[in-house]
Amino acid sequence: GHGDAASMAKGPTVRIYNWQGTWHGISLLSDTIRVTNLKQPIVEGSFAAVFPIEKLRFLSDGTGIIPDKGKVRLRVHVRAATPANGATMDMPVINGSISLDQYAITYLPRHLNLSGKNATIAIRNNDLVVQQADMDAGGTRFNLRGQIPGFLSYLFSAPHALRSTWFVESPSINIESVMPLVAAKKDVGLPDTARVVPIARQLGKFLSTCAMQISLSSPEVYYKMFRATMVHGNVVLSGAGITASNLTFMHSGGSFLINGQLAPAGDVSNYRMSVDARLVDIRRFFSAFNDFGQDAITHQQLEGALSASIQVHGGLDAMGALIPHSITGTAKYDIDNGRLIHFDPILTLGKKIFRRRNLDTVSFRHLAGTLSIQKKVISFPVTFVESSALNIQMDGQYVIGGWGTDIK
Numbered sequence: 001g002h003g004d005a006a007s008m009a010k011g012p013t014v015r016i017y018n019w020q021g022t023w024h025g026i027s028l029l030s031d032t033i034r035v036t037n038l039k040q041p042i043v044e045g046s047f048a049a050v051f052p053i054e055k056l057r058f059l060s061d062g063t064g065i066i067p068d069k070g071k072v073r074l075r076v077h078v079r080a081a082t083p084a085n086g087a088t089m090d091m092p093v094i095n096g097s098i099s100l101d102q103y104a105i106t107y108l109p110r111h112l113n114l115s116g117k118n119a120t121i122a123i124r125n126n127d128l129v130v131q132q133a134d135m136d137a138g139g140t141r142f143n144l145r146g147q148i149p150g151f152l153s154y155l156f157s158a159p160h161a162l163r164s165t166w167f168v169e170s171p172s173i174n175i176e177s178v179m180p181l182v183a184a185k186k187d188v189g190l191p192d193t194a195r196v197v198p199i200a201r202q203l204g205k206f207l208s209t210c211a212m213q214i215s216l217s218s219p220e221v222y223y224k225m226f227r228a229t230m231v232h233g234n235v236v237l238s239g240a241g242i243t244a245s246n247l248t249f250m251h252s253g254g255s256f257l258i259n260g261q262l263a264p265a266g267d268v269s270n271y272r273m274s275v276d277a278r279l280v281d282i283r284r285f286f287s288a289f290n291d292f293g294q295d296a297i298t299h300q301q302l303e304g305a306l307s308a309s310i311q312v313h314g315g316l317d318a319m320g321a322l323i324p325h326s327i328t329g330t331a332k333y334d335i336d337n338g339r340l341i342h343f344d345p346i347l348t349l350g351k352k353i354f355r356r357r358n359l360d361t362v363s364f365r366h367l368a369g370t371l372s373i374q375k376k377v378i379s380f381p382v383t384f385v386e387s388s389a390l391n392i393q394m395d396g397q398y399v400i401g402g403w404g405t406d407i408k
Contacts, residue, residue: 211236
């Protein structure tokens with residue numbers, strides 16, 4: 001070989017031209033591979049490949065990811081050095097790009113089907129950077145950007161230490177289409193990872209332990225009768241479940257700020273959340289959430305502008321619906337220009353001691369108080385109500401179903 005003085009000092013250089021080879025059945029080409037410093041060899045080369053994504057199915061056994069269709073374009077530069085003892089090669093440094101065209105992928109542990117027209121991925125000194133990916137999940141379109149620092153450096157040595165950051169935008173998100181993300185992972189009977197190829201085994205470890213930090217933005221998010229607009233916030237997906245922080249949106253004419261956690265566990269997902277609501281149309285709010293799984297007071301009986309601070313926990317079923325009578329927590333509420341319509345406890349009171357008054361509809365300019373919710377039992381301390389029909393002071397507990405109700 002020939003070179004400058006610095007290169008000659010390290011010894012001769014070996015060049016290999018027009019190299020062809022295969023990796024797990026994928027054909028690789030390199031115009032030049034260079035080996036320098038033969039006592040402690042440094043190997044450098046640029047490699048290119050174009051192949052159908054199905055060629056990556058050797059990864060499936062360790063990860064549950066099934067590449068269904070698409071084309072992969074790969075071009076990377078690899079630099080690898082052998083340490084002084086010559087025993088094992090140091091982790092290569094890789095730079096380059098990967099693109100996917102017209103792809104479709106199935107993630108079996110969550111029965112999630114993903115597809116897209118194209119995705120562009122850069123590798124920068126072993127960092128993995130998703131520069132752009134359009135993606136469809138159950139009919140909801142996403143635009144995805146993100147990065148996993150040190151991905152190739154730590155995939156084999158410490159996959160559990162890897163963290164990823166993502167920016168997700170969507171013109172409209174249907175929560176039902178992404179429900180597999182909030183459900184518990186399914187046991188898909190993956191084989192013993194000791195028998196799969198090393199990269200598949202390590203990718204499986206990464207997927208089972210990684211935490212994804214997501215900045216979410218969408219003009220619209222909807223779920224059955226619920227529809228929110230101007231949605232922004234931060235979400236973390238991890239093995240423990242989903243954590244939402246500073247999630248803001250508009251709904252029922254008012255604004256919301258939510259922080260909470262959702263922990264999938266079989267057929268039931270346990271949630272814990274705090275909600276700050278401001279000037280919300282109370283009827284639309286209760287209706288959108290199916291009256292929060294209770295029938296003590298429903299959206300048909302309520303009118304007014306609600307502001308509230310709520311801390312609750314409870315359960316969701318496998319379809320994402322609130323489990324009836326599972327809510328426990330407290331709610332501080334403030335209602336302006338409210339109306340209470342056909343409310344049974346008030347009607348019962350009217351039949352007994354206010355027979356000449358019409359208590360079918362009771363209106364009030366302002367009502368504030370605190371509720372404590374313990375599954376079927378709704379308790380409230382002394383509350384003053386100044387209404388169109390009567391002024392009362394009340395306290396006690398209301399039991400859904402009636403038995404045990406004690407209101408003074």
